[in-house]
Amino acid sequence: MMSSYEVVRRAIEFQKPDRLPVRFASLGLSDVVCIKWKQTGTGDHVYRRTLDEWGCLWTRSETENMGQVKGHPLADWSALRRYRWPDPDDPAFYAGMEQRFEGSEGKYVITGIFMLLF
Secondary structure, three states: OOOHHHHHHHHHOOOOOOOOOOEEHHHOEEOEEEOOOOOOOOOOOOOOEEEOOOOOEEEOOOOOOOOEEEEOOOOOHHHHHHOOOOOOOOHHHHOOHHHHOOOOOOOEEEOOOOOOOO
16 A cells, blocks of 8 residues: 555656545545745734735734735836845745654645735
């Protein structure tokens, strides 16, 4: 019998796994483990106004919420040449990931980007 990791990997690569991968976390059945990464996202929610890694200004009301984008660095397309894209190789994005992998043995590890604006 294949490990969860092997089932998912083979399904992704169209290499005929011995069964379909499953992801039913509410039933306690999953071939994958979702690891959250250190993403700035919509900024630090402690503050009402924050900048995210893309340079977008987020504003929050008194009511707890993720906020709303109130400004962005490309409001004028002439700024595109000067725009500094987030560096996907920035080690800060991946700090502590090794510890987050603990307990994922035999599973296929995935992650995602929450609320990507671009």
